[in-house]
Amino acid sequence: MADTPGGHSPGWALAVILALVCVVSGLVSGRPDTVALGAPLVLLALAGRRAQVRRTVHPSFSLDRRGQQQGGRLRLLLAPPGTDSGTPRTSLVAAVLAAPGCAPDVLVLREGEECPVLADGPLSGEVEILSYGTLGFTPDLTHASAFHPAPPVRVSILPPIGSLLARPVSRRLVGLAGTHGSRRPGEGAELRTIAPLEPGDQLRRIDWRSTARRSTDQDRLMVRRSFADAEASVLLVIDQGHDLPASTSDWFAAGSPRLVTGSLHGARTAAATIAASYLAAGDRVGLDDLGGTRRALRTASGARHLEQIRARLAATGVVPRRRRRRDPVPPQGAVVVVLSAFLDPEPGRLLKLWHARGHVVIGVDCVPVLERTEATPAQERTVRLTLLRRRLLLEDLHRDGIAVVDGSVVEGLLADRDRMAAPPAASGTTAPSGRDRPARQADLAVGPDLSLPTGFRLLARRGRPPGVRP
């Protein structure tokens, strides 16, 4: 309904036609009142000849920094572009908004008017949350500009961090500084032995009490020798190949994309929590992805590195895997954590490979609490087969002694977990409340038994050498 290149709009044409009808019928029938009926339309047609809607009416969205989150929704501000405040605002602007998976809505405002808008955002990750476009009219509606689509509003939400976890570490720790004890002699706080002074021993290591006790004739000096301190390295490997939604009917959803929380959110949250746990203790953490689409984030430590990891995690989306020339090589003595939905053999193959090379490997199953909402028998069979295949892959890893823990529930993020779960009233199911994975997946859909905190605690206890402090 925009203006034609000649400057005439359908509204203006309609006013002219109706005015002509009124005038002609009034003149033919000799009735001045019928002619007067068309007076408003004649005036509109005359006014419409001169008026032109401004063709640069393009409001834009900006994120309102004052209150981003409101009840789990993002607050955006529909703001006009910067214009001269002295210019009178005499046009109308219609902003057509479309959230993912929703029919478009419209917001008609006076030109220059601001309006905050609440839109659903993802729990984590980088997605387009709102598509919009604008068109403008003159107040008498005889002229309208063409619809102007704007770039969609894209947000990036950093993954949340849950309660800190216990830290399983490798027996082959590297480095000469850190918070972990090692079995190597060196400069550390852990006492190894007390022995006579030898060439190369530092004088500050002399233990005068032991010397007085053991060297009765004062002919030799005793020194304290210690275990070296060491730091742990962790490599997080995230599987971007799949994002399995919690509701099984969404596995088959086609059409416009929707904001659905899936396994990738679980992977991001678990990875951020694991990274925060290790980095808080001064260890080094790196990040890689199974798809091999981006360069790996090298292992490093510090709070700034945690922010880098979270930003990289937020940018992860579903990317098809490409053939890699060679498998990723974790740093020596690193703990390798693979976060995946375990729908195909590739994560398991890499876990086995790194396990065979002597790394401590942990699989984190990120499939959320499933809500069985298949709509057809074919869909139900597909879901059962997928879960059966997953179960076989997980059992295979279990046979090889590789621990796989449940990463769908991260402690300290209960509200987040509740949002991921289905609304109980609608589906008739209840969200799990236990810390460990409950009997959430009937029959074939058996996942790991241990939750992320419990699994890491057990692995940390199991992997610790006797006599070495955690």
Place this chain on the structure above:
Amino acid sequence: MRWPLAGACRATHVGTPAVPDRRGLVPLWTVRCAAALIAVLLGALVWNGSGWIVLPVVVAAGAAILPSIGLTVLTLLLLVVAYAVNMPAGSPWLLVFAAGLHAVFVLDLLLVHLPLRGWISLSALRLLGVSFLRVQAVAQPLAVLALLVDDAGSSLPLVLVGVAALVAWCCWLIGRRPPQRSRR
């Protein structure tokens, strides 16, 4: 086999629409109802006592809901033609009809551009209202003059006085300065 499945009702789950978060907005369905109501009331006026009243009602409701310029044209033509045919000459309803026809024109033309659901701000409605009143400020005296001409018939002085008053009124409207905005 479980069929139908317990959670199948959620298979049609859709996203959550974006909503404005401020006061001073009117849902668009209010404007649609107002447009349809005005058209139906005007139709009832001119199709008084006839079974054909159903036709403008349906067309007016369709024009308020569907984004079709054709239905808008049909609604307005049905009203204009029915007025010319059914209403007696010199009826005082002309003043109401002139305002109502203009209102239906404006509202239907606004709705033609817009999706079904939405909101319009009170500020935008005020702007539309001011524009409407500016046109009516000339259209209503013109309608009064038309009634006067119809009634007075051959009384030339009366007609000339009316025309002079209308011209003076229009000249004053055009010649007056717009109100100055305070610059702060």
